[in-house]
Amino acid sequence: MTNSQLYETIYKRKSIRKFDMTPLDAAVLTDIKNHTAEIRPLDRKIKCEFVYLGSNDIKNLLPIKAPHYICIYSEKTEGFLTNAGFLLQQMDLYFSANHLGSCWLGMAKVAGDIPDKRNGMEFVIMIAFGKTTEPLYRSNVSEFKRKNLTEITNLTDCKELLEPVRLAPSASNSQPWYISGSKEEIIVSRKSLNIIMAPLFNKMNQIDIGIALCHLWLSLEYHGLTPDFAWEKVNVPKGYDYMTTIHVSESR
Numbered sequence: 001m002t003n004s005q006l007y008e009t010i011y012k013r014k015s016i017r018k019f020d021m022t023p024l025d026a027a028v029l030t031d032i033k034n035h036t037a038e039i040r041p042l043d044r045k046i047k048c049e050f051v052y053l054g055s056n057d058i059k060n061l062l063p064i065k066a067p068h069y070i071c072i073y074s075e076k077t078e079g080f081l082t083n084a085g086f087l088l089q090q091m092d093l094y095f096s097a098n099h100l101g102s103c104w105l106g107m108a109k110v111a112g113d114i115p116d117k118r119n120g121m122e123f124v125i126m127i128a129f130g131k132t133t134e135p136l137y138r139s140n141v142s143e144f145k146r147k148n149l150t151e152i153t154n155l156t157d158c159k160e161l162l163e164p165v166r167l168a169p170s171a172s173n174s175q176p177w178y179i180s181g182s183k184e185e186i187i188v189s190r191k192s193l194n195i196i197m198a199p200l201f202n203k204m205n206q207i208d209i210g211i212a213l214c215h216l217w218l219s220l221e222y223h224g225l226t227p228d229f230a231w232e233k234v235n236v237p238k239g240y241d242y243m244t245t246i247h248v249s250e251s252r
């Protein structure tokens, strides 16, 4: 699976919530696990682990049942939620590109004998995956329910580069990202939350930013550009909180 294939999947993927409960073949699961070992983190210093569970090992308030779940456990350090979103979105795209259904589950928890802490890390979030009989893909970007590009950026010369960010999935489809700066120095911020919304969305929106950064990275790479992610705390538009700066250079 190449990053170009993941990039192309951005334009058609969708969340799948109805699964065929037949477990995937062992060989398919092995390929998935091998792929997990290859994905790129946003911050290599943050210790993470992936754990694969079945439907008896999780509890979810919503009636979404799948044969498999991939969970990410992470060290709880600066940027860990964004890093988790960046990592697992690569798996979401991988599932879709391999004709499997998947859905991020922000409300689900590990259950029963499965510990929510392991090796100094804590459970962060999971994605349900498996075969589906539902249509896997959107046939046109107009089928994505998303904000317009002008609502998520003030950059006027980056339409193609930023379209994958616009199409990124987010918890409750909140789309909290905003892109400013310039084509060479992209600044990513997220919508500030008020005291009522913060308990509901603070965690999820940081994961959402990681998802958007994954799409932006794939887009930059697809267009022959190399991103260098940095945390520089520069000014962002009013109503947004700074997340990341991306220094963009031509790939050699």
Ligand SMILES: Cc1cc2nc3c(=O)[nH]c(=O)nc-3n(C[C@H](O)[C@H](O)[C@H](O)COP(=O)(O)O)c2cc1C
Pocket: 013, 014, 015, 016, 017, 062, 064, 103, 104, 105, 106, 107, 108, 144, 168, 169, 170, 171, 172, 173, 204, 207, 208, 211
């Ligand atoms: C961090 C995160 C958490 C999510 N949690 C849930 C969830 O608990 N239940 C659910 O049905 N969908 C969940 N979703 C899926 C979103 O509702 C979905 O991505 C969004 O509405 C956009 O739709 P699309 O993925 O089909 O493009 C979650 C998505 C993200 C990114």
